[in-house]
Amino acid sequence: MAADASDPARPPLPASPHAAGAHRGGRRHAGRPTMKDVAAQAGVGLKTVSRVVNGEAGVSQDTEQRVQEAITSLGFRRNDSARVLRKGTTASIGLVLEDLADPFYSPLSRAVEEVARAHGALLINGSSAEDPEREQELALALCARRVDGLVIVPASDDHRYLAPEIAAGVATVFVDRPPGRIAADLVLSDNFEGAREGVAHLVAHGHRRIGYIGDRPGIHTAEERLRGYRAAMAEAGLPVAESWVAPGRTDADRVRSDAVRMLEGGRGGEPVTAFFSGNNRVTVTLVRVLAAPERRERPVALVGFDDFELADLLSPPVTVVAQDPADLGRSAAELLFRRLDGADDEPRTVSRPTTLIVRGSGEIPPSG
Amino acid sequence: MAADASDPARPPLPASPHAAGAHRGGRRHAGRPTMKDVAAQAGVGLKTVSRVVNGEAGVSQDTEQRVQEAITSLGFRRNDSARVLRKGTTASIGLVLEDLADPFYSPLSRAVEEVARAHGALLINGSSAEDPEREQELALALCARRVDGLVIVPASDDHRYLAPEIAAGVATVFVDRPPGRIAADLVLSDNFEGAREGVAHLVAHGHRRIGYIGDRPGIHTAEERLRGYRAAMAEAGLPVAESWVAPGRTDADRVRSDAVRMLEGGRGGEPVTAFFSGNNRVTVTLVRVLAAPERRERPVALVGFDDFELADLLSPPVTVVAQDPADLGRSAAELLFRRLDGADDEPRTVSRPTTLIVRGSGEIPPSG
Numbered sequence: 024m025a026a027d028a029s030d031p032a033r034p035p036l037p038a039s040p041h042a043a044g045a046h047r048g049g050r051r052h053a054g055r056p057t058m059k060d061v062a063a064q065a066g067v068g069l070k071t072v073s074r075v076v077n078g079e080a081g082v083s084q085d086t087e088q089r090v091q092e093a094i095t096s097l098g099f100r101r102n103d104s105a106r107v108l109r110k111g112t113t114a115s116i117g118l119v120l121e122d123l124a125d126p127f128y129s130p131l132s133r134a135v136e137e138v139a140r141a142h143g144a145l146l147i148n149g150s151s152a153e154d155p156e157r158e159q160e161l162a163l164a165l166c167a168r169r170v171d172g173l174v175i176v177p178a179s180d181d182h183r184y185l186a187p188e189i190a191a192g193v194a195t196v197f198v199d200r201p202p203g204r205i206a207a208d209l210v211l212s213d214n215f216e217g218a219r220e221g222v223a224h225l226v227a228h229g230h231r232r233i234g235y236i237g238d239r240p241g242i243h244t245a246e247e248r249l250r251g252y253r254a255a256m257a258e259a260g261l262p263v264a265e266s267w268v269a270p271g272r273t274d275a276d277r278v279r280s281d282a283v284r285m286l287e288g289g290r291g292g293e294p295v296t297a298f299f300s301g302n303n304r305v306t307v308t309l310v311r312v313l314a315a316p317e318r319r320e321r322p323v324a325l326v327g328f329d330d331f332e333l334a335d336l337l338s339p340p341v342t343v344v345a346q347d348p349a350d351l352g353r354s355a356a357e358l359l360f361r362r363l364d365g366a367d368d369e370p371r372t373v374s375r376p377t378t379l380i381v382r383g384s385g386e387i388p389p390s391g
Numbered sequence: 392m393a394a395d396a397s398d399p400a401r402p403p404l405p406a407s408p409h410a411a412g413a414h415r416g417g418r419r420h421a422g423r424p425t426m427k428d429v430a431a432q433a434g435v436g437l438k439t440v441s442r443v444v445n446g447e448a449g450v451s452q453d454t455e456q457r458v459q460e461a462i463t464s465l466g467f468r469r470n471d472s473a474r475v476l477r478k479g480t481t482a483s484i485g486l487v488l489e490d491l492a493d494p495f496y497s498p499l500s501r502a503v504e505e506v507a508r509a510h511g512a513l514l515i516n517g518s519s520a521e522d523p524e525r526e527q528e529l530a531l532a533l534c535a536r537r538v539d540g541l542v543i544v545p546a547s548d549d550h551r552y553l554a555p556e557i558a559a560g561v562a563t564v565f566v567d568r569p570p571g572r573i574a575a576d577l578v579l580s581d582n583f584e585g586a587r588e589g590v591a592h593l594v595a596h597g598h599r600r601i602g603y604i605g606d607r608p609g610i611h612t613a614e615e616r617l618r619g620y621r622a623a624m625a626e627a628g629l630p631v632a633e634s635w636v637a638p639g640r641t642d643a644d645r646v647r648s649d650a651v652r653m654l655e656g657g658r659g660g661e662p663v664t665a666f667f668s669g670n671n672r673v674t675v676t677l678v679r680v681l682a683a684p685e686r687r688e689r690p691v692a693l694v695g696f697d698d699f700e701l702a703d704l705l706s707p708p709v710t711v712v713a714q715d716p717a718d719l720g721r722s723a724a725e726l727l728f729r730r731l732d733g734a735d736d737e738p739r740t741v742s743r744p745t746t747l748i749v750r751g752s753g754e755i756p757p758s759g
Contacts, residue, residue, distance in 0.1 A: 081452075084449075115532060122501075123501045124500070126497065133491045136520070140520075140525075145528065145529055146517060147516070147532075147533070147536075148516035148518075149513065149514060150500075150501075150514070160513065161513055164515075169536070314704055332494075333675065333678070333701050336679065336682055336705055337704055337705070338706055
């Protein structure tokens with residue numbers, strides 16, 4: 024288990040867009056600028072500033088532009104807690120997921136919702152379906168619908184499109200995967216260490232030929248877990264045949280065909296005696312492959328990344344490296360409301376430890 | 392299996408709010424009124440009508456009122472496909488679920504999303520957490536954020552709060568459970584017939600003492616399934632001890648304690664030899680109760696309503712009455728886009744058949 028702490032190894036980040044407004048204008052301001060300051064600088068009434076900030080009708084183009092200039096010059100941010108509490112409409116936060124059908128996100132979503140509710144805010148969700156363009160479209164659509172903040176499980180690796188929204192005051196927290204090319208709060212599991220521990224567990228039970236089947240390259244979690252697999256193999260002095268490493272899509276057909284190939288020793292690699300699975304979607308397919316009658320004579324070990332419902336009731340019960348998706352969601356939502364309450368410090372990264380849960384499938388000795 | 396058709400037994404409904412606008416004004420209109428008609432009647436330009444309809448700035452209160460009166464009097468509906476296609480912002484539909492953590496809704500949500508996407512619209516989700524007030528708050532918040540339509544899995548039994556939104560042109564379709572006190576399109580499974588078939592299957596395998604554990608009274612699906620249980624027992628001439636019927640919350644503790652009581656023959660009823668489970672949350676707990684080592688000597692039969700992942704890999708594999716949640720979501724979304732494309736006929740009810748999937752747990756003979 025990794026320590027539950029900010030990651031000191033995180034690479035340096037570009038200047039925080041959270042802080043950008045305060046340095047951009049010609050005039051610096053002592054303390055956080057208020058709507059009153061904006062009204063004074065623009066030479067308009069408080070009500071007019073409120074209308075502009077909340078996108079209400081009844082302000083001429085000219086006046087709106089003056090107010091916007093004052094907002095920019097002062098570095099005024101609309102989403103302090105005062106706004107959340109005082110504005111007429113219900114406060115809301117948006118959650119952008121990558122897949123509505125992956126049960127990993129169910130407890131994560133529910134935890135975000137519970138924190139939102141405790142803060143009197145509604146949660147509005149959407150899914151990118153693992154499509155970067157869709158993620159951008161959805162995140163911006165939620166901003167256009169005036170969410171106060173966003174929690175994002177990113178599909179994209181470039182989030183510069185969010186910088187104007189963040190500068191305009193939409194608090195943004197990433198979870199499960201890091202943001203790309205912007206700085207923002209981030210909560211994620213220690214994927215590298217979790218995978219390393221899971222593979223080392225198979226090695227400790229005598230396995231030397233271990234297959235890795237995981238999600239696509241380019242997905243942060245998938246790359247970290249593959250890195251953990253390679254690290255554990257290297258630490259044990261075990262060579263890795265490239266035919267044992269199969270990142271890719273997580274649909275059943277792809278996973279099944281790579282698994283069968285590895286079990287039969289295709290592409291020049293010897294047959295594997297164990298699998299390390301990169302996520303719950305892959306694990307569920309591997310359970311099916313290994314449960315086939317013709318496989319039962321020579322049982323193959325399995326450790327999966329992510330726990331899943333009923334894993335303990337399968338035969339054999341499935342050993343997993345468990346994340347705590349509810350904890351990830353809760354932590355991300357709490358960071359978000361911390362920003363909405365006015366926290367203005369540099370973006371934070373919170374890394375959560377994983378837990379190896381030993382149940383049976385990961386303790387099967389090599390039969391090859 | 393029930394036929395896949397509209398339900399002729401559905402009780403008569405109040406007059407359709409979908410059609411309300413067309414009959415409300417003093418002036419009837421041949422064909423669907425257009426923005427041009429509204430502009431002519433209000434004596435303003437087309438751009439002004441567009442601004443009012445889309446809630447944009449730059450229209451005086453006076454003018455806005457004139458336009459609103461024309462809209463009401465003509466029965467103009469903003470959400471025809473022309474609007475979806477022509478307006479500047481992305482078209483979007485909202486989905487209100489009752490529980491983010493219930494895996495039943497994952498394929499349903501994804502199917503709604505796929506249909507939305509095929510129509511170039513975004514899907515925005517939220518959960519009522521089975522709280523009627525929360526449902527209302529969320530549905531109205533989505534309307535305030537200008538979704539073009541709503542798909543709702545209701546927690547409430549009174550949806551009159553939606554009538555003004557529906558009259559204003561927000562297409563609304565209910566799925567899984569019917570609307571209360573308004574008329575709207577509805578897609579649901581044939582819960583009664585599915586439950587009746589599942590219980591009759593247990594009876595056919597020799598069971599006479601069958602326990603029912605399901606969701607809370609007041610939830611439509613729960614009541615229909617309990618009705619199906621009672622019908623199957625009555626048709627077989629079997630008495631039902633009230634200690635065998637346990638509707639209630641679906642958390643594991645409640646389900647476990649009622650199950651253990653029924654297995655031990657508490658509250659004056661003889662011990663049950665089989666369970667019919669009212670949904671997948673209940674089934675998963677019953678699987679755990681029945682898998683306990685002390686229960687294995689006298690195996691108890693189980694048929695569950697709803698299929699679930701890995702049901703076929705448990706021992707024994709679990710016999711279920713399966714709904715097709717993806718089909719429910721797809722059908723609901725298609726009805727919604729049919730309304731958005733201008734369909735103006737009376738609300739429809741679509742009933743979907745269930746499928747009994749025989750796997751083993753439902754074919755265990757009585758051991759008592």
